[in-house]
Amino acid sequence: MARSDPKPNIGDDDSGIYKALQYLARLAVWVYFRNVKVITRTPPISQQGPLLVAANHMNMVLDPAVLIATFPHARRCHFWALARFFRIPVVGQVLSSAGVLPVDTQTRSNAELFEHTLDCLEHGGVIAVFPEGTSYTLPHHLPFKDGLSWAAYEYLLDQCNKSNNPEEESHILPKTNGEAMWLLSKYGAPIRITAQDLKKFQAEPKPAVKQLTTRIANGVEQGTINSPDWDTLHAASEARFIMFGDTRRVKLEDYVQVSQSFIEIFHPSKAKDDPLRSELKLRLLTFHKTLRQLRLTVWDINMYENHEITLRRAILRLASTWTTLAIQIPLFLPSIIINWPLYLLGHVAEHYEEHTESVAQDKLVYAVILAIPLYGTLIYQFWKYIGFTMIGLIGAILLIPVLAWYHMALVDKRYDMAKEVAASWRICAALLSSVTGLDAQPRRELEDAVQLRQWCLQHTKQLLLDLAKEGDPHAHYLVDYGKLASTNEYIVNEKL
Structure with missing residues (x-):
């Protein structure tokens, strides 16, 4: 006889199991990370009301632990997890008591998942989903699945059907001033679904869901670093470090945009048609490998x-x-x-x-x-x-x-x-x-690293200034952020 999955605990916001998980998650985050800072976009996350949260998933356990430990107002997050975990003795009971919802990836029959999800949202709960479906080791996020988008539209449609006033249907959710919100990349800017979006879903469900999934993915990308390949990520990281120093010199709220701007500057599609940019990227990668071989940092070379x-x-x-x-x-x-x-x-x-x-x-x-x-x-x-x-x-x-x-x-x-x-x-x-x-080899290696750093610094500055003059938005942002276009800085680069 097959073991039945325990029913998720949705209504009890004072779950003792979830409280215990919060303490364990905070302990794990405190042990594993040096510093944790939560940055939320406007409008701020409300203390009550239904929320759907989309987050990237680069770490199997720490990602949910971070959400549990740092979610604003200590609100309880209901995660989606693979159904097979619920069939493990003790583990299944813990997950269900914590309000985790099972996802059946074998039969793909998730009627109960959506039933529990809608029930949770009906109670004003928080549904936290990793739309990629699995954790990964890549410099960019995986394609997003459509489950979160389907849940969103089904919930809004259910709310409209329950409304006794037909005029309220155009507002979708009167409780949230006529709009529903997603928190993207954990605590990023919200995506809003309007009455017009819901009408498109009713007319053509699949295209509307795909479009919403794309919007969710784009929103997550605004709060995360995504690179097409590892070489571009390493070259961008070295360029950022050479120009602005380590993460202590770049404000945390600007870190993603600064890093992503460098990634766009050295994107393969742009570097392959620009010999100078391609050479600079190659030398940045060489500098990256040199530092690893010498086991030194940019600060050591700079000093x-x-x-x-x-x-x-x-x-x-x-x-x-x-x-x-x-x-x-x-x-x-x-x-x-x-x-x-x-x-x-x-x-x-x-x-x-x-x-x-x-x-x-x-x-x-x-x-x-x-x-x-x-x-x-x-x-x-x-x-x-x-x-x-x-x-x-x-x-x-x-x-x-x-x-x-x-x-x-x-x-x-x-x-x-x-x-x-x-x-x-x-x-x-x-x-x-x-x-x-x-x-004399150690001295020659050190001198070569110094000369390579000087070359990369000078040519990265010049590249950013030239691209900014041509109207490149990423270069313009970096020039403005680093104040590279000041009089003295520009004179130095003109002499190059």
Whole structure:
């Protein structure tokens, strides 16, 4: 006898299971990301009322975790998930209790899915969907499926049929001032469906659905970075880094547009007909590969170039960075010793996982599994050291979140410091080799990287200025954003 799927919990907004998932999701997001900032487009997301959310899906578990942890007003998100997950003991009960709705991809009979979806929207709920249907490892999103569009139109049509006043049918949803909203790319600008859109759906359903799916995909693209291939993405990233610095120098709310503008500048369709642009793209890719081979960053190359580092300065920098890190090692070493099995297991998971989009999921799952016995042993040993007293047990239990917070507060900055020490050593070794004459190759590689960066910087500036004069909107945006068209900057580029 086939196991029946549990009925999703839709009406209970105070679901204990979902509350627990919120805490777990916030913990996972806090552990995995350095900083999280939520940016919403106008109008702001309402605290109540039906919402359909479309989000890209580059990570299997972290994507829903981010939505659960950061959705405005802590509203409960009802996800669509594959029906086979609901047939797994315990997992199916958890998903159903959390309000997740099953999608049957085998028989393609999703009458119950749309029934539950419309019921959820009728109760003013939030339906969160990943229209691509699966996670992926690509520089661009996958084609969007039409399920979300069908659900939208069916819900609006159902609302019209329930209306007792025929005049209200043209307004579609009186509760939302005559329009229905999608939140695109998690918290992007909303798409609105009008009465005219609904009439088109009633007349020709499939074309209307396809058109709405295209609008949803375009809306998601406005809030995400999409590149036709990896080479274009890497070239655009290096150009952005060379021109504007790392993500700390580009405002988070501008990051997507700045990155996407560079991608459009170096798009294959434009580069293939422009020899100069094609050469610049090729050299940016060469610079990208050079940095990876040397295990340096643009900042290391820039620092070497601007300060004209001598061997004495390189040695002083190495000594300074190493001393700064060494002073803090005693404060940080205990937490490293305690947590090193978690990092080792994460490294193993990353090495053996074939799908990049599943790496974060594996790390989180394995870390949770290992953390239970690891921190359980720590609690026991501390309790034993105190003497198995009740106060000792309470102190041991309270010690765990304090230790976790202490570790997470320090790990990122100290990791950056360790990378700076390594970069300082590489630069110092390159200069030392040229002075001693034992091996001049490291110095030549560093000098070649500096010259390549200078060439890319100068020609990227010039390309943006020239394209902006020709009316290219992406180049004009980048020139205006970086203030490249200032008098002094323009004089420098005219001399090139």
